[in-house]
Structures are given as structure tokens and as C-alpha cells.
Amino acid sequence: MNHAFIDRYSRLDSPLHKRSPATKILGVSVCLIALLFVIPLLNPPQIWAGLLIYSAIMVLITLSSSVPFSFLLSRSALVLPFSVLIVFVNYVSGNFSFAQMIETTVKSLLSIFTLLLLTSTTPFHEILKQLSRWGTPRLFIIILSFMYRYFFLLMGEIEALERAVHMRHSSVSGWKRIRVYTNMIGMLLVRSYERAEHVYQAMQMRGFTGDFP
Amino acid sequence: MSQLSVKGLSYTYSDGVPALKGLDFQLETGSRTALVGPNGAGKTSLLLAIAGLLQTQGEILINHAPLTAKNADSLREHMSFVFQNPDEMLFMPTVIEDVCFGLDTLGLDDKMALERGQAALSQVSLEGYEQRSAHHLSYGERRKVCIATALARRSDITLFDEPSRELDPYGRRNFIDLFHKMTGTMILATHDLELVLETCTQMILLDEGQIIKMGKPDEILGDVQLMESHKLEVPHSLTRHPHSH
Amino acid sequence: MSQLSVKGLSYTYSDGVPALKGLDFQLETGSRTALVGPNGAGKTSLLLAIAGLLQTQGEILINHAPLTAKNADSLREHMSFVFQNPDEMLFMPTVIEDVCFGLDTLGLDDKMALERGQAALSQVSLEGYEQRSAHHLSYGERRKVCIATALARRSDITLFDEPSRELDPYGRRNFIDLFHKMTGTMILATHDLELVLETCTQMILLDEGQIIKMGKPDEILGDVQLMESHKLEVPHSLTRHPHSH
């Protein structure tokens, strides 16, 4: 798992990156509602036209964002196993026509693509700040902020744990492996809990009083 | 004027290990004090206590005001702490965000905070590291970022826990220069006894959670018997020129 | 006979930082090599590469067998590694479990493993710490536990990344003694140049991911110009007695 890729391109500099988070969040919401609620209301030929226009808009937005297409496409493709499974089962059982099969798959790809455009052009904490301005409860936002910060910590802990185990335990197998792994998860929880306590102390030392900047 | 005064300070960890056993001492405003003692002596615990991060017994007075759970937050505005483990201090996505974290609570606006942060980074020769993530640095580089966070705060009291660890000799020398340039009261816990001689005007020898001796660094560190009975060594520069002062 | 041979070794971190740039060297069986260089030189990365923990370019031969993703596991059975950060090594609930972890894959039964573990703990003077949890120790104590894990394994190749830094002077001296008593090939990355002089017979000077020089420690470390151009310092004991050898 490559955790460096979390909101990876969000700090680039492009016209889209410069837009206010509010505009982008609202824009994405409108797009998703149009894609998932409005387009399906149309009749078949119009649906195809709708999807085509939608895709064209996405391409234009992407071009103004300097986020590489290859990244957006490969991340969007993560949804394929699920879509293909569902769609395929429906097709085989005769529930879906070929057109429906394609339509559903394309819709699921496009919705992910849309969301990716938001997270690749807006740093996560900017999104949080905006949600907070719109009145999202403080507790929700604070837990989310802590979650985001501790995520990197946890990933670091996991990487370290894996290295440490590899270094001293080459050939774990079978039952022993399960024991080693549950032990690791438990220890991960305990250690990251203690790490989190210490990090919280470090935050306190630097004037953290409960609100993230 | 005494800036920090500690009376009957004790602390026992939740698993029953007594780390501090009734400490008493006073530090003047602007003094530079080294905290020396073998592994497990209680140095880190003492620093954590002074920062109000442990629920201790006894009394800690900062500028004559007792440190309590209530006012700890506001007293900490005047303190900085460089932890022994850099990984426990660095939690923001980028180096510059880490260095600037909390500067706003000191009343600085974003622009001023950024300037201070950048100045601090260049003081530890980490220009150009602003946008990297701290957990993707070498350990020595992480340590320097931690030192920069303290520099940027310009506090009345600064606590250093083993700051020279992992620094290369040039970085260590640079730290010594910075230390001399910094203002305020400073407490420095370390095993680097040469560093003590070069930076501090007084020292506290700690062992098993108790103060063994408080006094001038060269006198305490030069005492062969005292050193050996507490798992320490007379530093090189004192043995080569005995009684040169 | 050369136990470790490295050819054209390069590594770039995923965020684009080149840490190792085409290294070539060979180490004989039983040799003791110091790895010295400023912060960010690539010492830790080189040790991780030798342990097969990074996906590097170039070739690493251990006992003339190339290190690959496939055989890394089995080659590591003959290696130990003391990481730069003790917290990244210790993950079991108790100290003794940590020290004994993995000894079974070396073919020891539980009783033998326990005996070895206990012997290793007493070598680093941590008798009585068996049942404590490593993450509740002082940093120096944690470091000693890490050293004990390596002692217990008795490997052909042992890698040490800054083992002496959190140790008190007595612990450091004790480590030097242990180092001399250990058998096998050892590589030691450190900023403690006095330690290099006391433990190693050869050294590699590394900077910016490249080998600057490989040779005898006192010759390299005594070269004022070379040292200063790589952010290092001639150690005390070489300046005080110039050319005493």
C-alpha cells in the first residue's frame, strides 16, 4: 500500500487548485447529483448523450487541473472489480441488457473520477475547514482531523513493525502466522495509542487547545 | 529571580515504577542547566513534569505561580520542549507546517508565522525542506526540524531532551552556537558530557529519581569517583588537561 | 574471503529523493566496518539495502549469493539489525519476548531461546527487566533491549545503526566491550567518531549517497580538510595526540 498517495496532487498549482474549496465541493456535489439522479431519468439515447457530455466536461476540468490523467484513470479503475462483478452477474442472469451493463460501469467510473478531481486539487484540511464553516459539528471535524494526522503515524508504525518482524522472523507460517499477526494488530493499537498520547502532549506543548488551524 | 522552583516533586508511572522521588531545586531566570544521569535516572520524566504533562505530586512554581492542571495550558505558551524522540513531535503533513504549528496561539498571523518558521529552518540549515514530510527524513534531519520548532517559538523556558543525538558533528556544533544565541531559561538533558561543558553554567546530577548533586559542570563532571559511582565518565576534555581552570 | 560485496547499488525513495548513488565495495568475513557521514548521507538507507529491506538497483552479494526478493528471507536468518530508532524494533508485549522473538526460526527450542535471551539481557545489564514492556522503558533502556536482540541471535552479519547514542557513558563502554566479544562481520553506522576509533578496523566515508573514501579510521578521521568538507570533525583523541601512532 502506497500511503504517499493520499491526496497526492492536492498541493500543485493550477487554476483549479486556486479555486475556493467551497466552489469545488459544491461543484462536485452538483455533478454527482446530475450524474446519479438526473441522467438516469432520461430515455436511453439521451442517457448516452448525457454521459458523453458529462465525460467531456470532466476532461476539460482535468486539463485545467494539471493532475495527470493516468493517475485519475488508474485510481478510478479501483472500482472495476466491484462493478464488473455486479454487472456481469446481472448480465448473465438476463437482468441487464448489454447497454445497461456498459452504462452502469461507466457511471460508477465517472462518479469516482469526479470525486478524485476534488481530492486531487484540494488539500484535505481545506475541505475540512470549509465543511466546518458550513456548520458541520465541531466534534466531527476534530475527530476527522486527528484521524488524518494519526493515519500517517499508523502507517509509519506498520511499516516499522513489518520491517522489524521481517528482520527477525523469516519463515512464519500457518497457525503461528495468525498468532504473530493478531499480536501485531494488538500491539499496533497499543503502541499507536501511546504514540498518540505523546503526540497529543507535543501538540499541547505548542498551544493546541482543541481547534485545528 | 527564580523562574522555576520545584518542591518535593515525585512521580510514579502507572505500572508502579517510581521515576522521581522528592526533588527540590530552583533555577534562575536565564540560567542554563544540564540534567545528567545514567539511563533510567528520570531525566525525561523530570522534563515532562516541568512541562505539566505528568500528574505529579509536590509543587512546581513557574514565575512563582504554581503549575496546576488548570493553568498548564497558559503556562505552556511560554515554554518549548524538544522531545527525546523526534517522531513523537512531528505530526503535520509538511515540515514547514510542523515548524509553524501553534505559532498562531502566540499571536502571530500566518505571514509572520511563516517567516519565523522559515528563519528557524534556515538556522538549522534545512532550507529547501519546507514541503517535505517529516516522517520521510533521515533521523538527524528530523531532529533538526524539532530544534527548529523550538527556535521558532522563542519561549521563556526551553526544555531539550537529548537534542544532539543523531546530529552530525557539524550539526552539533551548529546547535551549540544556536544554544548560546537563544535567550531565556534552558534545561538540557543529555549524555553528551562535552556538550554540557560547552553550553551550561550549572548542572544537576540525577540518579534513580533523586538529585545527587547540583553545581558547576566542570566540578561535578571532573569528579572521577562521583562519575563512576553513577555510571558516567569524566569527559575527554577534562581528563586531558586536569585542573586547567 | 569477501562476505559482502556491493556493486552499483542505487536507491531512490518514492518521493524522488536519491539516497544511494552507485556504491561499490567489498567487506571481508569477520571485518568491522564503520559507516560515517553527515546527516542524510545515506547510512541508514545503505544498511536497510544490505538487509534486503529496500527494492534497490544494482547488486548485493552475500557469501557470493545475490540478494533477491526471493532469498532475502533466508539470508536474513544470518543477519541482525539494530535499527536507529529503538521504537521501530520493539513490538512484543514484554522485554523477554522481544529478545527471544524469531529465535525459534534459528532452530532453537523454547527453553534454549529463553536461556539465550536471558543471557543477552544480562550482557546489557538489564537483568530483572524480563517482564516489563519495552515501550514503558527509558530510551536508553530501550536501546539496550535492541542490542540484546542482536546479541541473542549471534548472526554472521550484524548491522548497527547508531547504537551508542542514548546510552550513558557506562552503557557505551559496555557496548564497546560487547562489540569486541561478538563474532562475525559487523557494520556500524554512527556519528560517534570516538566509538569508530575504538571499535572498527576500517571505515567508509559516505556523503550524498556516494562513497567518498574507504580506508583506515585513524587516517580518514585524522584528515582535517576531508572531515571539514563533509560536515565532520576530527575526534578529540586524534587532535590531542597528533601522529602518536
Added chain:
Amino acid sequence: MHIPDGFLNTPVTLATAGVSGLTLVYSLKKVNQSIRPEQIPLLGLLASFVFMIQLFSFPIGIGTSIHLTGALLISILVGPLAGFLIMTISLFALALLFQHGGMLSLGANILNMGVVGCFLGYGIYRFIPGRRASLIVAGLLSGVVSASFCALELALSGMLDLSSAFATMLLIYGITGTIEGVASMFILEFLKKIKPELLESTA
């Protein structure tokens, strides 16, 4: 199983969002009343933990993979209300940052994993005596109920022929749920030994 966007129809999307939204409002209010400031970092950490274990999925062939949800474990650690809050937050972040599950189908995913996992799972755990047995039954049943909800939502949206795929899904999620119960059991026992404070910090 995180349902992506594009598979649920409008009525199902709105209905599930409504149920999850109301539960969220209620639990936010309750947790806000009882929480102490120093517990907030712990909730953040657990959210991160849930976030992460959901990312580690094991492929089981035919394009599907399974993962644990962590709902049962955290509900026992911090109580079902705070547990639900944590689940909601992680699912939101997973959708936003890792595209695991869609944004508009978030309501459905919170219902399947959060509401069922936290409230039903925790309820069964408290109801059945005997720690080990109760954990396994709680895991098994909340896995099966989660899967049924998921299948029902898809079926109501015309995406699933209930008769054909239903049995397979129940089987897979029954097994996943049981693994979840067993893993929770091991981890809780481990925590009790190493860090009992963590078990006492119930919010």
C-alpha cells in the same frame, strides 16, 4: 463491502441516507454531552485504525475481496454511540480519500457497517453471556445482517436478483463476520493483558 456510487437508485439512496443521518445526529449529541477533551485524540486514533484495517482487504477470488470492519471492537472499547461516530467518520474519509465506497451511497454504507456493526453487534455482545461465545455470535450475526442489508439495497435498486446471489453473499459475510468476532476476541484479550486502561476508558 463498500457500495460505490452508481448502483443505488434515488429512493434507496435517500432512505438510507436519512436513517444514517438521524443516527449520526443523535450519536453526535450524546457523545458531545459525555466526552472529556482528553478522550478526543483516542477517538481520532481509533477512526484512523478503522480506516486502516478497512484498507487491508484480502482477495477471495472472483473479483471480490473481504476486510474486517472493526465496528465490534471499537464499540466495545468506547461504547456503541462513540463507536458509530468513529465508523461514520472513517467511512466518510475512506470514500473521500480512497474512493472506497461512493459519496452518495455513503448513507447505505454507514447503515450496513456502522448501524448494524455497532448497535446490533454490541447489543448481541452484551445480551449473550460468556465473552468468547458472545463475541463470535455477535460477529457472525452482524456480518450476515450487514450482507442482507447490502443485498436488499442493491435488489431494491434493480441491481441484484435476490434469489441468485443472496446465498453466496450470506455465506461470504457469515464467514467474514465470524473472523471479525474471533479477531476482536484475540485483540481484546491482548489489550486486557497489556493495556487494561484502554478497556476502562469507555466513553
